[in-house]
Amino acid sequence: SSYDGxxxxxxxxxxxxxxxxxxYISYSLERELVRLCDQLEITTSTNVDEVITTWDEKxxxxxxxxxxxxxxxxxxxxxIWALNIYRLREGLAKYTTVGVIGLVNSGKSTLVKKLFQKxxxxxxxxxxxxxxxxxxNMDDSVEGLSVIDFPGVDDRNxxxx
Numbered sequence: 731s732s733y734d735g736x737x738x739x740x741x742x743x744x745x746x747x748x749x750x751x752x753x754y755i756s757y758s759l760e761r762e763l764v765r766l767c768d769q770l771e772i773t774t775s776t777n778v779d780e781v782i783t784t785w786d787e788k789x790x791x792x793x794x795x796x797x798x799x800x801x802x803x804x805x806x807x808x809x810i811w812a813l814n815i816y817r818l819r820e821g822l823a824k825y826t827t828v829g830v831i832g833l834v835n836s837g838k839s840t841l842v843k844k845l846f847q848k849x850x851x852x853x854x855x856x857x858x859x860x861x862x863x864x865x866x867n868m869d870d871s872v873e874g875l876s877v878i879d880f881p882g883v884d885d886r887n888x889x890x891x
Contacts, residue, residue: 761816763812763816770788833884839851846871851864863878
């Protein structure tokens with residue numbers, strides 16, 4: 731397809747082996763594009779028109795210098811799009827939340843206590859069981875990780891509230 735052709739053309743200018751298809755762009759291609767954009771001082775806030783007007787200057791040492799003028803607006807938008815996606819993915823990857831969900835008295839709080847060394851409410855009586863979700867910030871051991879210990883689900887209830 732034309733998308734595959736564009737990606738393959740871009741790949742010719744990259745220094746690392748990368749994988750792509752019409753369905754996905756590999757993380758290594760994203761990293762290579764970010765590296766190129768960093769070198770050329772192209773950021774997520776760079777205007778597409780600025781990339782187009784400085785194309786010859788910015789890309790003169792890469793295969794992208796050969797891109798016909800008529801295709802440069804599309805590729806400039808694509809570069810900034812790829813840069814935005816990469817930055818978003820990296821930002822989201824810094825924060826992870828794990829939810830522990832299961833039946834009443836199935837050991838969810840015990841699992842959280844054993845795996846993450848957190849003091850939890852453990853028990854089977856109404857006064858000693860989890861009745862609301864508890865959120866444990868794990869930054870002291872794993873930066874950017876939170877664990878949510880949910881109350882048990884009773885199969886007689888329709889949903890978690």
